Amino acid sequence: MTNETNNRMIAASPQQMAQQAQQLRRSCTAIIHSLDNIRTYMSQISSYWDTEGADMLKDIFIADTKEAESLGAGLQRRLTDLDQIILNYESAENTSQEEASTLPDSIFN
Numbered sequence: 001m002t003n004e005t006n007n008r009m010i011a012a013s014p015q016q017m018a019q020q021a022q023q024l025r026r027s028c029t030a031i032i033h034s035l036d037n038i039r040t041y042m043s044q045i046s047s048y049w050d051t052e053g054a055d056m057l058k059d060i061f062i063a064d065t066k067e068a069e070s071l072g073a074g075l076q077r078r079l080t081d082l083d084q085i086i087l088n089y090e091s092a093e094n095t096s097q098e099e100a101s102t103l104p105d106s107i108f109n
Contacts, residue, residue: 014090021082028075035068 042061051057 012089014086014093017082017086017089021079021086024075024082025079028072028079031068031075032072035065035072039065
C-alpha cells in the first residue's frame with residue numbers, strides 16, 4: 001500500500017510491519033530483562049537498605065519498579081494489538097488482490 005504525504009511515498013507491507021513488531025518485541029524483552037536484573041541486584045545488596053533513609057529509598061525503588069512493570073505490560077498489550085493489526089492488514093490485502101483479479105482486464109470489451 002502506498003500513500004503520498006508531503007510529496008514522499010510511504011510503502012507498507014505486512015512483512016515490514018511484522019519486522020518492526022519483532023524489533024519492538026526484542027526491545028521490550030530487553031527492557032523487561034534489565035528490570036529483572038536490577039531487581040535481583042537490589043535484593044542482593046541488603047546493606048543498601050540499611051542506611052539512613054533506606055525506607056524512603058526502598059519505597060521509591062518499589063514504586064519505580066511497579067511503574068516500569070506497568071509500562072512493560074502496556075507495551076506487551078500494544079504488541080498484541082499490533083499483531084492483530086498486521087493480521088487484519090494481510091487479510092484485507094489478500095481479499096483486495098483476489099477481488100481485483102476477478103475484474104475484467106479492460107472495460108472496452
